[in-house]
Amino acid sequence: LSYPEKIDIRNCEKEPIHLIGKAQAHGVILAVDPKTFKIIQASENTLKFFGISHKVLLNDGLESLIGKAAFEKITTAIDQKTGFKAEELKIGNKHFIVLPHFSEDHLILDFEVLGEYWEPMFLQQQLTNIINGLDSNETIPNLCNTAAKLMKSIFGYDRVMVYRFDEEWNGEVVAEEKEEHLESWLDLHYPASDIPSQSRNLFLKHKVRIISDVNYEPVPISPYLSQITKKPLDLSKSTLRGVSPIHIEYLQNMKVGASLTAAIIVHGKLWGLIACHHYSAKFINYFQRETCKFLAQVFSNNIASIQTGIFNKKFSENSELRAKILADLKIENTLGEGLENAKIPFISLMESGGGAVVLDDEIKLFGKTPTEAEVKDLSDFLAENEEIIFYTKHLKNHFSAAENYKKSASGILSFKLGRANNNFIIWFRPEVAETVSWGGNPNKKLTYNEEKQRLSPRKSFEKWTEKLDGISNSWQDYDIETAKAFRENLNQCILKKQKEEISRLN
Ligand code: BLA
Structure with a gap:
């Protein structure tokens, strides 16, 4: 399926979001041929970030852009197969962090601004808070509440939700921490189609994703097709991958300005997401996202260990019952x-x-x-x-x-x-006669515009309730x-x- 084919809300699962061919606007994506180290594709916003137009950069060597030191670190990692590290570097007089990875036969480099700096002492405190906070919960609901609180206090999004999947990938908001004036979405349910399978699969790979400005102008990657693969770049692992227009519409209908989403992975399977919304644009940098990844990881491990405890208890209670039945x-x-x-x-x-x-x-x-x-x-x-x-x-x-x-x-x-x-x-x-309800007042439809809201949690909720039978x-x-x-x-x-x-x- 080539992109952009006609994708609408009936065939979401088919949208090849990894081949979107666009970057988010808060950074630059470059694709490099790892044999020649020439830049072969670039997002069309290099002038803004580097002071050099993408047309000038194309076919240029990578080294002349990023400097000898950074270039050597990257090539050494390739030679020694050690895996890439994030590198800090300066282009012109601006500081960047560059995140290299391989995708098919390309070396892809994501450039982001350094953003807010956390003192090592502050970072250490956050990590300690995360470990201590999450370790002290004996039930999954308590653990989810604590995770939402920690996320809110560390990253400051307006609304933080823990969103749990069921066997069919429908989801429910099981914990929430929010600014007081916002209506609560706790206990709300959403159908699986709101987060289609290709998006869920990507979360298993990248684990954390930000959309820094929902109202951004998507930045085309030029040229659209790679000269190596003759296809659009596979941006599955790029932190700057542009966002599906369908999801953007969904967020705009919710009036959300930025999001952070982190995967909760238990025994290799997506258990849920930590979904954070902000009501204006918001960027958190690479180091902060690594902290978020750490939090999600500790959270996931704690879920696994609580689940194992429940399993063992139930199973041993049942063993006794079974023995009694058999004896009879x-x-x-x-x-x-x-x-x-x-x-x-x-x-x-x-x-x-x-x-x-x-x-x-x-x-x-x-x-x-x-x-x-x-x-x-x-x-x-x-x-x-x-x-x-x-x-x-x-x-x-x-x-x-x-x-x-x-x-x-x-x-x-x-x-x-x-x-x-x-x-x-x-x-x-x-x-089960589920007692689910839409948060807020479902009858307050005066301000409800059917067409505009075709992609919104309220519509999703209606779709989900139809399936409850x-x-x-x-x-x-x-x-x-x-x-x-x-x-x-x-x-x-x-x-x-x-x-x-x-x-x-x-
Ligand atoms: C992605 N949809 C998502 C994501 C979330 C949701 C959390 C991942 C966000 C990210 O990648 O950053 C859904 N967000 C929710 C829900 C809540 C929330 C349920 O806050 C509840 C409070 N979405 C639709 C429909 C389609 C759709 C009908 O509602 C398809 C027709 C598609 N959602 C869609 C796509 C993505 C997505 C394609 C991936 C976006 C991307 O990574 O580019």
Whole structure:
């Protein structure tokens, strides 16, 4: 897909934002051929920053622009494959920081102004505050609140949000720290399409991104196509990559003037974002962004360790319950009868409204469930499924008949028993009547301009609420591990029974 192809709000996922061919206006992007060290592409704002027009720079050697010392550091890093460091340097009488990286067959250099200087002592204090502040939280909500507070106090954005993704990449604002006069967006939900997958994937790479001035004039990179690859430059790792016009429109509709976004990555997966808004232009420099990266990293590690603690606790509680249930299973009963007679119902192994045992065409129901006939149909559907363990919080998405019993079974977790394909243990989760609401007054539509607001959190919220139908609470990793372990236990029981029967027959 070439850029700019017609991208609108229906095909966001397709926008190749890494090939945008534009820079943000707060710095200069140069592309250098690493064989000749000639500048082959440049953002068209070099006159403003370096006092030299981009036309003059093109085909010039890099060394004459950045000086011998900086040039040597960069070439040494290339020779020794040591990885680049940010370098401070002077061009004319201006101080810059240059951030080199490789992209395909180009050496890309991002030049930014040095910006606000933090004394080492101040920096050290911030790092200590980050570690101490974040380490002292025992729950994820507390941790998120602390992270938002720290971000606000260190970087001073008007609004700081911790934005958490669900399994389908919808998001929710789970913590917020803001200037008092702003309306709160805490607890608001947004659909996955607001941050399309290519944007989320980039966050795994660059981790922190600023948009320093939402109302900026995008700076073209000239020439648009690289002479090496005959394609636009891949700016995935450039800190100065221009912003998708769609996202700019979104921010403008929110009246936001600048943003800082940091990735929260837990076990290699994007868990959420720290999203900061400012209501005028705002630049934070490279060193400050590194501090932000550090904060996000400590935050992420703490989430991982709290999650592990929760997992271990739940799993060990469940192990005890499982042991009790198994102790009650009598060899002379069928498994269905055994689970029916056990003092502890198996459905209590995890949060659920009800459950079913489907075994050798016999169905036993526990708690709140669909009818027996419906469970029979459902198990026919499950039998066709390859997976041994199947779970969803949105069953009717997979199996439309589930519309009829979404009240009791919007979500299911099931596993296949033994070697047969049509024996199951199933847990059901009821539909959650989510009490989500739009912050502020949803009826105050007087000032609401449909066309202008087509890309705005309020529109997104409407889109998101439409999707709420027939959804249960999510299955957690400890639920899934419990199911696996219980399956193992029951399979052992089945084997034992089969063995006894065989020995009886002999
Ligand atoms: C990017 N959208 C983003 C980003 C955020 C959001 C945080 C990353 C910002 C960045 O890269 O700096 C969304 N921001 C939010 C949300 C809140 C917020 C939900 O503050 C809630 C408070 N966006 C849309 C639609 C499309 C879209 C409908 O709403 C597509 C049709 C696209 N969003 C879009 C794109 C990007 C983006 C393409 C990447 C921007 C870029 O990196 O150039």
